[in-house]
Amino acid sequence: MQQDFFKFQxxxxxxxxxxxxxxAEGSYIYGKNGKAYLDFVAGVSANTLGxxxxxxxxxIKEQADQYLHVMVYGEYAQEKPVALCKLLALATPDPLExxxxxxxxxxAIDGALKLAKRYTGREEIISMKNSYHGNTHGALSVxxxxxxxxxxxxxxxxxxFINFNDESELHKITDKTACVIAxxxxxxxxxxxxxxxxxxxxxxxxxxxxxxxxxxxIQPGFGRTGKLFSFEHxxxxxxxxxxxxxxxxxxxxxxxxxxxxxxxxxxxxxxxGHITTFGGNPLIASACLATLTEVLESGLMKExxxxxxxxxxxxxxxxxxxxxxxxxxxxxxxxxxxFTLEIAKNCMEKGLIVFWQLYRNEYLRISPPLTxxxxxxxxxxxxxxxxxxxxx
Numbered sequence: 001m002q003q004d005f006f007k008f009q010x011x012x013x014x015x016x017x018x019x020x021x022x023x024a025e026g027s028y029i030y031g032k033n034g035k036a037y038l039d040f041v042a043g044v045s046a047n048t049l050g051x052x053x054x055x056x057x058x059x060i061k062e063q064a065d066q067y068l069h070v071m072v073y074g075e076y077a078q079e080k081p082v083a084l085c086k087l088l089a090l091a092t093p094d095p096l097e098x099x100x101x102x103x104x105x106x107x108a109i110d111g112a113l114k115l116a117k118r119y120t121g122r123e124e125i126i127s128m129k130n131s132y133h134g135n136t137h138g139a140l141s142v143x144x145x146x147x148x149x150x151x152x153x154x155x156x157x158x159x160x161f162i163n164f165n166d167e168s169e170l171h172k173i174t175d176k177t178a179c180v181i182a183x184x185x186x187x188x189x190x191x192x193x194x195x196x197x198x199x200x201x202x203x204x205x206x207x208x209x210x211x212x213x214x215x216x217x218i219q220p221g222f223g224r225t226g227k228l229f230s231f232e233h234x235x236x237x238x239x240x241x242x243x244x245x246x247x248x249x250x251x252x253x254x255x256x257x258x259x260x261x262x263x264x265x266x267x268x269x270x271x272x273g274h275i276t277t278f279g280g281n282p283l284i285a286s287a288c289l290a291t292l293t294e295v296l297e298s299g300l301m302k303e304x305x306x307x308x309x310x311x312x313x314x315x316x317x318x319x320x321x322x323x324x325x326x327x328x329x330x331x332x333x334x335x336x337x338x339f340t341l342e343i344a345k346n347c348m349e350k351g352l353i354v355f356w357q358l359y360r361n362e363y364l365r366i367s368p369p370l371t372x373x374x375x376x377x378x379x380x381x382x383x384x385x386x387x388x389x390x391x392x
Contacts, residue, residue: 001032017348024051027369027376029353038380039353042369045219045329048246048291049300050369055290056249063286073101073279080285087292088257091228093237095259100266101280105218105244106134108254109181111266111274112240113138113156115258116179116212118265118273125156126173126180126211128164132188132358133181133216142181145188145359165194170205177211179240184230187219188358190333191325191365199234212239212262218254222246223295223370225327226304233326249291253284300370304328310374311366314381319388330366332384337361343387352383 002018020032027050029037039051049056063080070076085099102108113125127133127142134140140149141156149155162169164186173180180202186192206213215238220230224246227233231241239262244254266273278284295301304327311330312323321333334340340362347354357363368380 026050027372037351037353040366040368040380041353041355042367045367046245047369048222048249049294050371055294056287059286059290063283068283069281073276078282080282080289081280084285084289096241096257098260098263099255099257102254102276103278105254106136106139108242108244108256109133110136110138112214112242112256114274115266119262120178122178123158124177125159126177127161128182129161130189131183165198167201173205173209173211175209179212179214180206181214183216185220190357190360190363191329191331193326199236203236214240216242218244220329223301224329226301248288251284251287253288310377317385317388331357331363333363335362340364346387347383350383352380
């Protein structure tokens with residue numbers, strides 16, 4: 001299989017591992033080599049409840065027995081998509097009430113940008129330097145790393161960038177600004193958490209000039225920081241909320257959410273302001289509904305702060321310069337990219353899957369399933385420490 005993988009499947013880098021997967025369950029991925037690997041990455045924050053969670057698997061099987069795709073998005077009332085959108089409305093603060101279901105986080109970003117321009121009638125978009133929002137043309141346009149986008153220009157016009165967590169630049173948001181888009185916690189830049197009052201000042205400035213605030217919760221959403229969405233830590237509510245990754249617990253999905261007044265502008269002048277064939281697919285929605293229900297009802301979020309503390313207590317070593325992040329999205333600074341990549345490779349050989357941050361390769365990514373046990377945390381951290389000791 002590995003030979004066919006390298007021969008026939010497109011690659012995202014020239015350095016794909018080609019690791020052959022046999023099965024995955026709980027906090028473990030099992031290779032065809034017969035070895036179990038503890039997963040500290042969770043599909044890059046996607047497997048919220050671990051691998052093959054029985055409630056997700058059963059919901060998918062039940063829906064598959066009823067029907068799969070029946071109509072293009074937004075035409076038919078289907079039980080699971082409707083129930084999912086209703087539960088999201090009940091679980092989030094006002095004025096968030098209407099959800100548009102799509103196929104990925106990047107598509108949700110594109111839809112959110114369109115919605116902001118359509119509602120405000122303005123063209124300028126302000127994003128954050130070192131942000132990452134996806135790789136469609138729209139999402140790439142508002143991502144703030146030139147190295148990852150220069151080869152794909154021209155991109156969307158009228159986009160300006162400010163520094164994340166820098167209130168001195170908020171004056172650049174004006175009455176010409178349609179929206180400001182930001183990750184609530186910057187992901188690819190190393191899980192950067194803003195100052196407690198930054199988003200309050202940002203939201204106030206947006207309200208002052210009539211711009212919309214879009215928050216990208218594709219990574220920190222669905223309980224990863226101890227709240228359903230991480231904006232809840234900062235005392236504000238976005239005008240448009242974008243979600244994805246962990247929303248589906250292992251299936252491809254994205255969504256953007258707003259008030260009824262704002263969202264309805266996509267339905268007219270022109271109609272079909274945003275359209276997707278497979279968004280709101282009932283099979284995907286059933287997995288999302290099972291994931292969201294479990295996150296809300298299981299008590300998992302109450303354990304996140306304690307599990308973060310356990311990680312921080314265990315991961316103390318001369319080679320660890322600092323640890324960024326919040327909850328179960330942590331970035332461990334090992335000083336330089338080459339060393340971090342070597343540690344990740346050595347951890348894999350010892351049965352632990354870790355990764356690195358897209359823009360800041362010196363940071364080791366830790367984003368395990370929310371269901372990870374204390375014993376598994378201790379086991380994985382000891383593997384990291386063993387690898388670091390071997391490199392001293």
